[in-house]
Amino acid sequence: MAMDGNKITETVSWRNITEGCKIEAAGNSRLFNTGDWRVDTPVFIAEKCRQCLLCVSVCPDSSIPVDNYQRGDFDFMHCKGCGICAKVCPFGAIEMKMGER
Amino acid sequence: MSIKDRLSGNEAVAIAMRQINPDVMSAFPITPSTEIPQTFSSFVANGQVDTAFIPVESEHSAMSAAIGSQAAGARSLTATSSCGLALMWEVLYVAASNRLPIALALVNRTLSGPININCDHSDSMGARDSGWIQIYSENNQEAYDNFVQAYRIAEHAAVRLPIMICQDGFITSAAVENIELLADRDVQGFVGEYHPESYLLNSKQPLAIGPYAVSAYCMEAKRAQLEALKNAKQVTLDVAKEFAALSGREYGLFEEYKLADADYAMVIIGSAAGTAKDAVDQLRAAGQKVGLLKIRLFRPFPGEEIAAALQKSKVIACMDRTESFNGRCGPLGAEVKSALFDAQLMPPVINYVYGLGGRDVTVEDFITVFAQLAEIEQTNDGGKKYRYLSLRE
Amino acid sequence: MTYNFKEIMNKKERLAPGHRMCAGCGGTIAVRNILRGLRDQDQAVITCATSCLEVSTFMYPHTAWQDSFIHNTFENAAATCSGVQAAYEVLRKKGRVDGTYKFIAFGGDGGTYDIGLQSLSAAMERNHDMVYVCYDNGAYMNTGIQRSSATPLYADTTTSPVGKLSKGKPQYRKDLTAIMVEHNIPYVAQTTLFRNMRDIHEKAARAIYTPGAAFLNVMAPCPRGWVYETADIMEICRLAVDTCYWPLFEVIEGQWVLNYKPTNKLPVEEFLKKQGRFKHLFKKGNEQLIEHFQAEVDKRWRVLLERCGS
Numbered sequence: 001m002a003m004d005g006n007k008i009t010e011t012v013s014w015r016n017i018t019e020g021c022k023i024e025a026a027g028n029s030r031l032f033n034t035g036d037w038r039v040d041t042p043v044f045i046a047e048k049c050r051q052c053l054l055c056v057s058v059c060p061d062s063s064i065p066v067d068n069y070q071r072g073d074f075d076f077m078h079c080k081g082c083g084i085c086a087k088v089c090p091f092g093a094i095e096m097k098m099g100e101r
Numbered sequence: 102m103s104i105k106d107r108l109s110g111n112e113a114v115a116i117a118m119r120q121i122n123p124d125v126m127s128a129f130p131i132t133p134s135t136e137i138p139q140t141f142s143s144f145v146a147n148g149q150v151d152t153a154f155i156p157v158e159s160e161h162s163a164m165s166a167a168i169g170s171q172a173a174g175a176r177s178l179t180a181t182s183s184c185g186l187a188l189m190w191e192v193l194y195v196a197a198s199n200r201l202p203i204a205l206a207l208v209n210r211t212l213s214g215p216i217n218i219n220c221d222h223s224d225s226m227g228a229r230d231s232g233w234i235q236i237y238s239e240n241n242q243e244a245y246d247n248f249v250q251a252y253r254i255a256e257h258a259a260v261r262l263p264i265m266i267c268q269d270g271f272i273t274s275a276a277v278e279n280i281e282l283l284a285d286r287d288v289q290g291f292v293g294e295y296h297p298e299s300y301l302l303n304s305k306q307p308l309a310i311g312p313y314a315v316s317a318y319c320m321e322a323k324r325a326q327l328e329a330l331k332n333a334k335q336v337t338l339d340v341a342k343e344f345a346a347l348s349g350r351e352y353g354l355f356e357e358y359k360l361a362d363a364d365y366a367m368v369i370i371g372s373a374a375g376t377a378k379d380a381v382d383q384l385r386a387a388g389q390k391v392g393l394l395k396i397r398l399f400r401p402f403p404g405e406e407i408a409a410a411l412q413k414s415k416v417i418a419c420m421d422r423t424e425s426f427n428g429r430c431g432p433l434g435a436e437v438k439s440a441l442f443d444a445q446l447m448p449p450v451i452n453y454v455y456g457l458g459g460r461d462v463t464v465e466d467f468i469t470v471f472a473q474l475a476e477i478e479q480t481n482d483g484g485k486k487y488r489y490l491s492l493r494e
Numbered sequence: 495m496t497y498n499f500k501e502i503m504n505k506k507e508r509l510a511p512g513h514r515m516c517a518g519c520g521g522t523i524a525v526r527n528i529l530r531g532l533r534d535q536d537q538a539v540i541t542c543a544t545s546c547l548e549v550s551t552f553m554y555p556h557t558a559w560q561d562s563f564i565h566n567t568f569e570n571a572a573a574t575c576s577g578v579q580a581a582y583e584v585l586r587k588k589g590r591v592d593g594t595y596k597f598i599a600f601g602g603d604g605g606t607y608d609i610g611l612q613s614l615s616a617a618m619e620r621n622h623d624m625v626y627v628c629y630d631n632g633a634y635m636n637t638g639i640q641r642s643s644a645t646p647l648y649a650d651t652t653t654s655p656v657g658k659l660s661k662g663k664p665q666y667r668k669d670l671t672a673i674m675v676e677h678n679i680p681y682v683a684q685t686t687l688f689r690n691m692r693d694i695h696e697k698a699a700r701a702i703y704t705p706g707a708a709f710l711n712v713m714a715p716c717p718r719g720w721v722y723e724t725a726d727i728m729e730i731c732r733l734a735v736d737t738c739y740w741p742l743f744e745v746i747e748g749q750w751v752l753n754y755k756p757t758n759k760l761p762v763e764e765f766l767k768k769q770g771r772f773k774h775l776f777k778k779g780n781e782q783l784i785e786h787f788q789a790e791v792d793k794r795w796r797v798l799l800e801r802c803g804s
């Protein structure tokens with residue numbers, strides 16, 4: 001029986017639900033948008049960033065992608081706007097736009 | 102090839118486990134099943150099996166660890182009794198809903214309180230709705246044979262559910278009887294190796310087990326689980342057929358003993374069926390048309406088949422070795438009456454509670470039951486439908 | 495091996511986004527940084543006790559875990575993980591599993607200090623090659639901020655509410671880390687989200703790659719339960735460490751090691767005043783409550799210094 005959960009939605013028949021609700025997947029929660037929870041939004045100011053990556057370590061939502069030791073812009077499909085990254089950035093490279101999604 | 106021996110029910114099950122050579126056993130001792138993990142530990146200690154034995158601190162952890170190891174891809178088992186099963190309660194449901202074919206050797210013992218170490222079926226009957234397959238044994242031979250068949254039923258692709266093989270505490274677990282064992286290689290050939298389709302330790306495909314399922318999914322999940330349990334009925338028959346070819350011993354969903362033309366029928370579970378058969382023989386010798394139906398598979402409950410087997414019976418006794426405190430009937434009584442009702446059969450059914458906490462039940466007791474059934478037919482007066490057997494007034 | 499923060503941040507992400515943990519959740523930050531202790535080439539099986547973490551990271555049909563994952567019930571993460579680990583040992587011997595696997599169980603303080611303590615104690619005593627990580631946010635947050643045995647003295651929770659006759663939780667908190675040390679397992683450590691995360695990274699790697707059982711107790715603030723602005727978490731953790739409310743230490747094969755001694759030990763009220771759950775302590779007339787709290791912090795700190803020979 002296919003255990004791939006990616007195509008399952010709330011209209012699934014009992015005949016097609018995965019056996020024992022097991023899911024053969026790695027990190028398919030990426031399909032789920034948590035970005036719309038955001039009340040405040042971080043802005044990445046690339047020219048101020050020194051790539052210390054401190055912000056990466058404090059993000060609860062794995063929303064600061066790293067590629068070859070360099071962080072990129074935020075993953076706004078998932079960032080919930082908690083503001084921890086902006087607070088820890090030593091270089092002022094992240095600003096919070098309050099009340100903006 | 103069969104090997105004749107003399108073994109207790111616990112020893113017989115432990116030997117079946119050794120022959121199966123499972124991957125992981127997690128267990129905690131409790132009377133009267135203690136001997137099973139104890140004997141199995143000696144097999145581990147002497148290198149007679151490749152099994153990892155996890156000496157957990159409780160039955161809750163025994164079942165929890167079994168769920169972990171089975172989910173990881175290892176054939177897993179445990180053994181327990183009574184309060185041990187009760188402590189597992191929560192996780193029994195998890196094992197079943199996760200569709201993990203764990204085997205559990207249950208040695209039936211009454212639930213506290215008062216605390217009592219002897220046999221009744223309150224432990225397994227309480228767990229009857231947990232989603233496990235339940236198979237009951239009359240004697241040591243059946244306990245062994247049922248355990249050898251357990252994984253073939255549980256692991257079947259259409260089933261994949263945990264299975265509980267039950268035998269009566271002390272009565273069969275401790276009593277030594279003649280038994281025929283299969284050769285180790287025959288058991289191994291019959292049971293086969295375990296190759297799960299999806300498991301946690303599959304390096305090619307990560308697996309996630311045990312989600313939070315919102316209301317949109319939870320009901321569908323339960324319905325799918327039911328389908329698997331229903332499938333276990335036919336699989337049990339298919340496996341029994343193969344087992345008969347190997348061993349010469351035949352098993353079905355239940356055993357009919359002199360039932361075909363019986364006016365008065367008794368439905369019973371476990372070791373007391375042996376005693377009841379003696380009562381049937383004595384009454385048959387005296388010309389009375391009495392018979393017996395002994396349940397083997399209780400979950401899923403083969404209601405249609407049981408109703409068909411009882412269709413000619415004029416009065417029926419359902420023997421419950423537990424009290425279910427609904428004031429009307431025991432669990433076996435409820436199942437049988439519901440099956441008869443759906444088949445539009447309306448014979449008088451008297452539900453007896455017997456043997457609680459190891460209360461002895463004798464041939465004479467069962468003869469009394471059959472006499473009461475005959476009296477009900479003759480007087481056309483059902484009297485009390487829910488009775489206690491061998492109770493001091 | 496020399497510590498290199500950027501190397502650790504460059505490792506693969508093992509907790510995917512899209513999970514439903516609250517914005518600013520400390521537990522999730524803890525989990526991400528613990529998972530960075532794994533070597534990229536190794537695989538893991540993660541076990542999780544019922545908790546915020548579990549119900550939010552594996553909501554059918556979506557898992558946030560890149561590795562295999564199992565949730566069983568509230569109180570049995572350690573027993574479940576021990577079963578998975580025992581299966582690995584057997585299947586590896588039989589040649590039925592490829593590669594190297596590590597085993598990490600996560601539980602909140604409810605699932606660890608309280609309902610899961612028996613299962614945890616036994617799995618540690620059996621010395622399974624696994625790491626149990628408690629993300630300690632000091633209350634049953636998943637069910638709505640009820641007190642646990644990890645809840646600090648005087649905290650306002652929904653089952654130790656502040657009222658006319660109540661000053662919040664009347665009891666001190668259980669010292670679970672010390673209890674785990676008494677199991678004589680190879681490695682026990684206490685850590686939190688501190689500064690550049692070096693402490694948690696090093697302890698996670700050590701716990702994961704120490705053969706046998708290891709236990710990590712990670713203080714992981716909960717913005718809802720502790721009542722603070724989400725962005726302030728790192729400051730709150732720093733104050734917990736600098737006031738010696740939550741000291742950083744490890745116990746390696748029975749040897750106690752203090753990992754950080756503040757040059758300027760701050761009064762505990764610096765930590766308390768940042769959090770709404772302690773705001774009643776700052777009302778006039780309650781000064782002695784803060785003194786009690788300080789006295790307990792000082793007592794435990796002295797005991798720890800003795801144990802560490804510092």
